[in-house]
Amino acid sequence: MIAQNRSRNVPHWFDMASLDGKVVLITGASGGLGAAVTQAFLAAGGSVVVVASKWPNPPEGTTALGADLSSEAGCTGVVSSTLDRFGRVDALMHLVGGFAGGSSIEATPLDEFDRMMTINFRTALNMLRAVLPPMKERESGTIAMIGSKAAVDMPDGLAAYNASKAAMVALVRTAAAECKKSGVTVNAVLPSTIATPAMRADATQAEAAKWVTPESIAELLIWLCGPAGRDVTGALLPMYGRL
Numbered sequence: 496m497i498a499q500n501r502s503r504n505v506p507h508w509f510d511m512a513s514l515d516g517k518v519v520l521i522t523g524a525s526g527g528l529g530a531a532v533t534q535a536f537l538a539a540g541g542s543v544v545v546v547a548s549k550w551p552n553p554p555e556g557t558t559a560l561g562a563d564l565s566s567e568a569g570c571t572g573v574v575s576s577t578l579d580r581f582g583r584v585d586a587l588m589h590l591v592g593g594f595a596g597g598s599s600i601e602a603t604p605l606d607e608f609d610r611m612m613t614i615n616f617r618t619a620l621n622m623l624r625a626v627l628p629p630m631k632e633r634e635s636g637t638i639a640m641i642g643s644k645a646a647v648d649m650p651d652g653l654a655a656y657n658a659s660k661a662a663m664v665a666l667v668r669t670a671a672a673e674c675k676k677s678g679v680t681v682n683a684v685l686p687s688t689i690a691t692p693a694m695r696a697d698a699t700q701a702e703a704a705k706w707v708t709p710e711s712i713a714e715l716l717i718w719l720c721g722p723a724g725r726d727v728t729g730a731l732l733p734m735y736g737r738l
Protein backbone atom coordinates (compact mmCIF):
# COMPACT_ATOMS: atom_id res chain seq x y z
CA MET A 496 0.00 0.00 0.00
CA ILE A 497 1.33 3.45 -0.87
CA ALA A 498 0.73 5.85 2.03
CA GLN A 499 -0.79 9.22 1.15
CA ASN A 500 1.79 11.26 2.98
CA ARG A 501 4.87 9.87 1.31
CA SER A 502 7.74 12.36 1.25
CA ARG A 503 10.58 12.31 -1.28
CA ASN A 504 13.07 11.50 1.48
CA VAL A 505 11.28 8.41 2.75
CA PRO A 506 12.89 5.11 1.71
CA HIS A 507 10.72 2.80 -0.42
CA TRP A 508 10.38 0.03 2.16
CA PHE A 509 8.26 2.34 4.36
CA ASP A 510 5.56 1.88 1.71
CA MET A 511 4.99 -1.62 3.08
CA ALA A 512 2.88 -0.06 5.88
CA SER A 513 5.03 -1.90 8.40
CA LEU A 514 3.36 -0.16 11.36
CA ASP A 515 -0.03 -1.48 10.36
CA GLY A 516 -2.17 1.14 12.13
CA LYS A 517 -0.12 1.24 15.34
CA VAL A 518 -0.97 4.27 17.47
CA VAL A 519 2.23 6.28 17.78
CA LEU A 520 2.66 9.36 19.94
CA ILE A 521 5.48 11.60 18.67
CA THR A 522 6.53 14.45 20.97
CA GLY A 523 8.68 17.29 19.64
CA ALA A 524 7.06 16.56 16.28
CA SER A 525 7.26 20.17 15.04
CA GLY A 526 11.06 20.26 15.35
CA GLY A 527 13.73 19.56 12.74
CA LEU A 528 13.93 15.86 13.62
CA GLY A 529 10.23 15.59 14.45
CA ALA A 530 9.03 16.70 11.01
CA ALA A 531 10.98 13.92 9.28
CA VAL A 532 10.04 11.29 11.87
CA THR A 533 6.36 12.22 11.52
CA GLN A 534 6.42 11.80 7.72
CA ALA A 535 8.22 8.46 8.01
CA PHE A 536 5.73 7.08 10.57
CA LEU A 537 2.80 8.22 8.43
CA ALA A 538 4.32 6.57 5.38
CA ALA A 539 4.84 3.38 7.39
CA GLY A 540 1.14 3.21 8.13
CA GLY A 541 1.02 4.48 11.71
CA SER A 542 -1.89 6.33 13.31
CA VAL A 543 0.19 9.31 14.32
CA VAL A 544 -0.50 11.70 17.20
CA VAL A 545 1.91 14.64 17.08
CA VAL A 546 2.67 16.82 20.09
CA ALA A 547 4.36 20.22 20.40
CA SER A 548 3.77 23.33 22.55
CA LYS A 549 1.77 24.86 19.70
CA TRP A 550 0.66 23.93 16.17
CA PRO A 551 0.21 26.80 13.71
CA ASN A 552 0.30 24.26 10.81
CA PRO A 553 -0.24 20.68 11.96
CA PRO A 554 0.97 18.00 9.53
CA GLU A 555 -1.75 16.54 7.32
CA GLY A 556 -2.95 13.08 8.26
CA THR A 557 -2.06 13.40 11.96
CA THR A 558 -3.92 14.14 15.18
CA ALA A 559 -2.16 17.23 16.52
CA LEU A 560 -2.10 18.06 20.24
CA GLY A 561 -0.63 21.17 21.84
CA ALA A 562 0.72 20.82 25.38
CA ASP A 563 3.54 21.96 27.62
CA LEU A 564 5.26 18.66 28.41
CA SER A 565 7.31 20.17 31.21
CA SER A 566 4.10 19.98 33.25
CA GLU A 567 2.71 16.70 34.54
CA ALA A 568 -0.81 17.77 33.56
CA GLY A 569 0.35 18.46 29.98
CA CYS A 570 1.66 14.89 29.65
CA THR A 571 -1.29 13.13 31.30
CA GLY A 572 -3.60 15.22 29.09
CA VAL A 573 -1.82 14.12 25.91
CA VAL A 574 -1.95 10.44 26.87
CA SER A 575 -5.61 10.56 27.94
CA SER A 576 -6.62 12.40 24.74
CA THR A 577 -4.87 9.66 22.73
CA LEU A 578 -6.55 6.90 24.74
CA ASP A 579 -9.95 8.61 24.31
CA ARG A 580 -9.49 8.80 20.55
CA PHE A 581 -7.71 5.50 19.76
CA GLY A 582 -8.15 3.32 22.86
CA ARG A 583 -4.44 2.61 23.23
CA VAL A 584 -0.90 3.96 22.83
CA ASP A 585 1.31 1.45 21.04
CA ALA A 586 4.44 3.58 20.91
CA LEU A 587 5.90 6.77 22.35
CA MET A 588 8.68 8.47 20.39
CA HIS A 589 9.89 11.22 22.73
CA LEU A 590 11.84 13.74 20.64
CA VAL A 591 11.49 16.86 22.81
CA GLY A 592 14.81 18.38 23.78
CA GLY A 593 16.87 21.53 23.77
CA PHE A 594 20.47 22.66 23.71
CA ALA A 595 22.55 25.29 25.53
CA GLY A 596 26.22 25.58 26.34
CA GLY A 597 29.53 27.24 25.67
CA SER A 598 30.81 27.96 29.20
CA SER A 599 32.67 26.15 31.94
CA ILE A 600 30.69 24.72 34.87
CA GLU A 601 31.47 27.68 37.11
CA ALA A 602 30.62 30.23 34.39
CA THR A 603 27.30 28.61 33.45
CA PRO A 604 24.31 30.37 35.05
CA LEU A 605 22.31 28.10 37.34
CA ASP A 606 19.15 28.81 35.40
CA GLU A 607 20.74 27.18 32.34
CA PHE A 608 21.02 23.95 34.38
CA ASP A 609 17.35 24.32 35.35
CA ARG A 610 16.27 24.94 31.73
CA MET A 611 18.22 21.96 30.38
CA MET A 612 16.94 19.67 33.15
CA THR A 613 13.37 20.80 32.42
CA ILE A 614 13.42 20.32 28.65
CA ASN A 615 15.65 17.23 28.47
CA PHE A 616 14.88 15.36 31.70
CA ARG A 617 11.57 16.59 33.15
CA THR A 618 9.61 16.22 29.90
CA ALA A 619 10.90 12.63 29.54
CA LEU A 620 10.04 11.85 33.17
CA ASN A 621 6.53 13.28 32.82
CA MET A 622 5.87 11.38 29.58
CA LEU A 623 7.09 8.08 31.07
CA ARG A 624 4.90 8.53 34.15
CA ALA A 625 1.90 9.22 31.91
CA VAL A 626 2.36 6.47 29.32
CA LEU A 627 3.77 3.56 31.34
CA PRO A 628 0.58 2.69 33.30
CA PRO A 629 -1.61 2.07 30.19
CA MET A 630 1.24 0.28 28.38
CA LYS A 631 1.98 -1.96 31.37
CA GLU A 632 -1.70 -2.74 31.72
CA ARG A 633 -1.84 -3.91 28.09
CA GLU A 634 1.57 -5.63 28.50
CA SER A 635 2.70 -4.03 25.27
CA GLY A 636 4.44 -0.87 24.13
CA THR A 637 7.51 0.63 22.50
CA ILE A 638 9.20 3.69 23.95
CA ALA A 639 12.19 5.44 22.39
CA MET A 640 13.70 8.67 23.63
CA ILE A 641 16.22 10.88 21.87
CA GLY A 642 19.29 11.46 24.02
CA SER A 643 22.60 12.64 22.64
CA LYS A 644 26.16 11.44 22.07
CA ALA A 645 26.97 14.06 24.72
CA ALA A 646 25.13 11.94 27.32
CA VAL A 647 28.01 9.45 27.24
CA ASP A 648 30.93 11.53 25.83
CA MET A 649 30.57 14.57 28.15
CA PRO A 650 32.30 17.21 25.98
CA ASP A 651 33.66 20.25 27.83
CA GLY A 652 31.65 23.46 27.99
CA LEU A 653 28.28 21.65 27.88
CA ALA A 654 27.78 20.65 31.52
CA ALA A 655 24.06 21.49 31.73
CA TYR A 656 23.25 19.76 28.43
CA ASN A 657 25.47 16.73 29.17
CA ALA A 658 24.04 16.24 32.67
CA SER A 659 20.42 16.61 31.54
CA LYS A 660 20.79 14.10 28.69
CA ALA A 661 22.71 11.69 30.97
CA ALA A 662 19.88 11.95 33.51
CA MET A 663 17.38 11.14 30.77
CA VAL A 664 19.44 8.12 29.75
CA ALA A 665 19.51 6.90 33.39
CA LEU A 666 15.73 7.18 33.42
CA VAL A 667 15.42 5.16 30.20
CA ARG A 668 17.60 2.35 31.54
CA THR A 669 15.70 2.27 34.83
CA ALA A 670 12.36 2.21 33.00
CA ALA A 671 13.63 -0.72 30.87
CA ALA A 672 14.60 -2.60 34.04
CA GLU A 673 11.19 -1.93 35.58
CA CYS A 674 9.41 -3.06 32.38
CA LYS A 675 11.29 -6.34 31.86
CA LYS A 676 8.28 -8.53 32.65
CA SER A 677 5.69 -6.28 31.07
CA GLY A 678 6.40 -6.54 27.33
CA VAL A 679 7.17 -2.82 27.14
CA THR A 680 10.53 -1.87 25.60
CA VAL A 681 12.34 1.36 26.48
CA ASN A 682 15.43 2.54 24.58
CA ALA A 683 17.42 5.72 23.98
CA VAL A 684 18.90 6.85 20.67
CA LEU A 685 22.08 8.89 21.00
CA PRO A 686 22.67 11.04 17.91
CA SER A 687 25.69 13.20 17.28
CA THR A 688 24.80 16.34 15.34
CA ILE A 689 21.60 15.83 13.32
CA ALA A 690 21.41 17.29 9.82
CA THR A 691 18.13 19.15 10.44
CA PRO A 692 17.30 22.19 8.27
CA ALA A 693 18.28 24.50 11.17
CA MET A 694 21.68 22.83 11.64
CA ARG A 695 22.33 22.70 7.89
CA ALA A 696 21.65 26.43 7.56
CA ASP A 697 24.96 27.35 9.21
CA ALA A 698 27.09 24.47 7.94
CA THR A 699 29.15 23.66 4.90
CA GLN A 700 28.14 20.64 2.81
CA ALA A 701 31.30 18.85 3.96
CA GLU A 702 30.36 19.37 7.63
CA ALA A 703 26.75 18.30 7.15
CA ALA A 704 27.84 15.16 5.28
CA LYS A 705 29.37 13.86 8.53
CA TRP A 706 26.15 14.23 10.51
CA VAL A 707 23.35 11.75 11.08
CA THR A 708 20.25 12.38 8.99
CA PRO A 709 16.73 12.73 10.44
CA GLU A 710 15.60 10.05 7.98
CA SER A 711 18.06 7.44 9.29
CA ILE A 712 16.95 8.14 12.87
CA ALA A 713 13.34 7.71 11.71
CA GLU A 714 14.24 4.33 10.16
CA LEU A 715 15.74 3.12 13.42
CA LEU A 716 12.70 4.29 15.40
CA ILE A 717 10.34 2.46 13.04
CA TRP A 718 12.47 -0.66 13.30
CA LEU A 719 12.22 -0.49 17.11
CA CYS A 720 8.40 -0.41 16.74
CA GLY A 721 8.34 -3.50 14.53
CA PRO A 722 8.69 -7.21 15.28
CA ALA A 723 12.49 -7.13 15.03
CA GLY A 724 12.67 -4.56 17.83
CA ARG A 725 10.63 -6.66 20.24
CA ASP A 726 13.65 -7.98 22.17
CA VAL A 727 15.66 -4.74 22.27
CA THR A 728 15.29 -2.88 25.55
CA GLY A 729 17.50 -0.80 27.84
CA ALA A 730 19.79 -0.04 24.89
CA LEU A 731 21.64 3.20 24.23
CA LEU A 732 21.80 3.19 20.45
CA PRO A 733 24.64 5.32 19.07
CA MET A 734 23.89 7.18 15.83
CA TYR A 735 27.06 9.15 15.36
CA GLY A 736 27.22 9.44 11.56
CA ARG A 737 30.88 10.11 10.74
CA LEU A 738 31.66 12.19 13.84
Ligand SMILES: NC(=O)c1ccc[n+]([C@@H]2O[C@H](COP(=O)([O-])OP(=O)(O)OC[C@H]3O[C@@H](n4cnc5c(N)ncnc54)[C@H](OP(=O)(O)O)[C@@H]3O)[C@@H](O)[C@H]2O)c1
Pocket residue numbers: 522523524525526527528529546547548549550562563564565590591592593594614618641642643644686687688689690691694
Ligand atom coordinates in the same frame (compact mmCIF):
# COMPACT_ATOMS: atom_id res chain seq x y z
N1 LIG B 1 19.73 18.92 16.37
C1 LIG B 1 20.80 18.24 16.75
O1 LIG B 1 21.90 18.36 16.19
C2 LIG B 1 20.69 17.25 17.90
C3 LIG B 1 21.81 16.50 18.26
C4 LIG B 1 21.67 15.53 19.27
C5 LIG B 1 20.46 15.34 19.89
N2 LIG B 1 19.39 16.10 19.53
C6 LIG B 1 18.12 15.87 20.19
O2 LIG B 1 17.17 15.48 19.20
C7 LIG B 1 15.87 15.92 19.58
C8 LIG B 1 15.24 16.72 18.43
O3 LIG B 1 16.09 17.82 18.11
P1 LIG B 1 15.61 18.95 17.09
O4 LIG B 1 16.83 19.56 16.51
O5 LIG B 1 14.55 18.41 16.21
O6 LIG B 1 14.97 20.00 18.12
P2 LIG B 1 14.02 21.27 17.78
O7 LIG B 1 13.99 21.54 16.32
O8 LIG B 1 14.46 22.37 18.70
O9 LIG B 1 12.57 20.77 18.22
C9 LIG B 1 12.22 20.65 19.56
C10 LIG B 1 10.79 20.16 19.64
O10 LIG B 1 10.44 20.01 21.03
C11 LIG B 1 9.20 20.72 21.27
N3 LIG B 1 9.20 21.21 22.65
C12 LIG B 1 10.19 21.88 23.29
N4 LIG B 1 9.82 22.16 24.55
C13 LIG B 1 8.57 21.63 24.70
C14 LIG B 1 7.64 21.59 25.78
N5 LIG B 1 7.93 22.13 26.98
N6 LIG B 1 6.44 20.99 25.59
C15 LIG B 1 6.13 20.45 24.38
N7 LIG B 1 6.97 20.45 23.32
C16 LIG B 1 8.17 21.04 23.49
C17 LIG B 1 9.22 21.85 20.25
O11 LIG B 1 7.89 22.34 20.05
P3 LIG B 1 7.55 23.90 20.33
O12 LIG B 1 8.48 24.69 19.46
O13 LIG B 1 6.10 24.02 19.98
O14 LIG B 1 7.85 24.10 21.80
C18 LIG B 1 9.76 21.12 19.02
O15 LIG B 1 8.72 20.35 18.44
C19 LIG B 1 16.06 16.69 20.87
O16 LIG B 1 15.83 15.84 21.97
C20 LIG B 1 17.51 17.10 20.82
O17 LIG B 1 18.07 17.36 22.11
C21 LIG B 1 19.46 17.07 18.55
